[in-house]
Amino acid sequence: MKGFVSSRLHPLANLGLLVVLLVATFSLSMLLIAIASNLFFGVGLMELGNVTQRPADYPNGWGVSMLSQGLLLLGAFGGAAVAFIVLTGNRMLDYVAPRRPVAGQWLLLAAGLIVLSLPVMSALIAWNASWDLPEWMLLKEEQAKNTLKVLTNFSSPLRLVIGLLVMAVVPAVSEELFFRGVLQRNLVQWAGRHAGIWLAAAVFSAAHFQFQGFVPRFVLGLVLGYLYEWSGNILVPMAAHFAQNAFQLGLLYNAQHQWTASDFDPDSTESLPWYLVMASLVICTAILWLLYRQMQQPGRHELPTKLRTLGGAGVAVRAPGPDVPAAARTLSHDGVDTTRAE
Numbered sequence: 001m002k003g004f005v006s007s008r009l010h011p012l013a014n015l016g017l018l019v020v021l022l023v024a025t026f027s028l029s030m031l032l033i034a035i036a037s038n039l040f041f042g043v044g045l046m047e048l049g050n051v052t053q054r055p056a057d058y059p060n061g062w063g064v065s066m067l068s069q070g071l072l073l074l075g076a077f078g079g080a081a082v083a084f085i086v087l088t089g090n091r092m093l094d095y096v097a098p099r100r101p102v103a104g105q106w107l108l109l110a111a112g113l114i115v116l117s118l119p120v121m122s123a124l125i126a127w128n129a130s131w132d133l134p135e136w137m138l139l140k141e142e143q144a145k146n147t148l149k150v151l152t153n154f155s156s157p158l159r160l161v162i163g164l165l166v167m168a169v170v171p172a173v174s175e176e177l178f179f180r181g182v183l184q185r186n187l188v189q190w191a192g193r194h195a196g197i198w199l200a201a202a203v204f205s206a207a208h209f210q211f212q213g214f215v216p217r218f219v220l221g222l223v224l225g226y227l228y229e230w231s232g233n234i235l236v237p238m239a240a241h242f243a244q245n246a247f248q249l250g251l252l253y254n255a256q257h258q259w260t261a262s263d264f265d266p267d268s269t270e271s272l273p274w275y276l277v278m279a280s281l282v283i284c285t286a287i288l289w290l291l292y293r294q295m296q297q298p299g300r301h302e303l304p305t306k307l308r309t310l311g312g313a314g315v316a317v318r319a320p321g322p323d324v325p326a327a328a329r330t331l332s333h334d335g336v337d338t339t340r341a342e
Contacts, residue, residue, distance in 0.1 A: 004087045011190035014088070018182055021087075022080040029075030033068045040067070053143070055150045062159075065151055070166040078174030081182045096181035099232030106291065110227055110236050111243035113287045117223070118247075119272045119280035124216040129269035137211040144210055154253050163249055172242035179204045179221070180228040180237050188229070197225035212269065220244065223288075230295040 005017065037043040041060040043051055052068050055061025085095045093100065133141075151167070154160040179200055188196030201221030205214050224237040231237075271277065 004089075006088070009088070011186040014084075014186045015183070015190070017087070018080060018084050018186070021083045022076060022178075025079035025083065026072075026076040029072050029079065032075060033071050036067055036071065037064050053147070055147060062150060062153070065147070066162055066166050069151070070170050073166075073170050073174045076174075077178040078170075081174070081177035084182050095185075096177060096234040097232070100235075102231055102233040102236060103294070106231060106233075106236055106294065107239040109287055109291055110240040113223070113284055113291070114220075114240045114244045115247050116280055116287070117284045119276040120284060121216045121219070123271040123277045124219060125213060125269055126271035128215040129212045131212070133211055141210060141212050152249065152252055154249075154256060160249070160253050164246055168242050168245035168249060171245060172238045175204070176224070176228075176234055176238045176241055179207075180224060181234050184225055184228065193229065197222065197229060201225050226288075227291065230292055232295075 009017070034045045034048055037048055037051075038045070041064050043058075043060060043064050048064070048068075051058045051061050051064045055065040058064070082092070085092055152163065154163055183203065184196055184200035186196075187199045190196065191199060201218050201224075204221040204224075205217040208217060210217070224240055227240060228234065228237045
């Protein structure tokens with residue numbers, strides 16, 4: 001498929017194009033938010049900013065804020081990623097999931113890894129919260145917490161469903177397409193594998209503008225980045241990202257309605273007991289190692305061929321030849337055979 005710009009641009013040129021597209025999709029998303037807010041909630045452009053910054057002060061504050069967040073994430077980040085892929089003449093699945101399909105247990109292990117890492121994350125949150133940050137950062141952090149407290153006030157099952165859609169499904173799709181699928185891919189091509197993943201994780205964390213949560217979100221970005229690099233399929237970090245957000249929303253909903261005994265406090269910056277942190281660290285390290293080892297092994301649909309290409313469905317176009325040993329072949333991030341047949 002031929003694009004409007006060359007698919008062979010330097011990675012830095014691609015990153016520049018991505019930034020331009022993000023600005024454009026952000027502007028279009030804000031316009032769409034203004035139209036939708038006025039149409040569904042009667043909130044005009046002039047008061048939209050006040051409603052989203054102080055949703056508790058307005059009757060429709062929760063609905064307007066949820067609508068704004070969902071459209072902004074989906075339109076700006078997701079829109080920029082899709083626009084970049086289309087403009088450079090790539091097929092969507094070939095670009096973000098060159099190695100497909102993937103084993104179903106990879107998705108489950110990735111999701112479980114993130115849930116089991118919460119004790120480790122609590123220790124990182126406690127350490128990050130102990131930093132001596134400037135007053136303006138602390139003020140921004142407090143404003144963000146107050147807004148989040150209103151948005152996560154799930155007074156009904158319907159609100160929980162909307163919250164899961166806006167705060168778990170949409171971020172998992174749009175942010176992973178942007179930060180891992182496009183940004184990390186080009187940073188890896190420019191700066192190298194590990195440097196690219198770490199740079200993408202830093203940008204991912206900084207983009208959330210939550211200073212007391214920068215370190216744990218940076219570590220989360222690293223985990224998601226390596227899961228994508230190892231698996232070569234965007235569904236793996238998407239599953240992990242969704243599990244991270246959905247599990248915490250579930251804990252919060254349980255605490256609000258007191259279905260079971262729970263001491264979960266979303267505003268807490270205290271670490272869980274050290275033995276839980278250590279157990280979490282050991283288990284997560286083992287799962288990461290298991291995922292790394294599994295993702296290096298070609299699946300049955302990835303058997304080596306004497307002259308092998310990938311079709312649109314991610315399967316071998318030619319049948320494997322008897323003269324090519326299975327152990328001689330590995331897949332790179334882009335789904336390309338990196339070893340030659342003997």
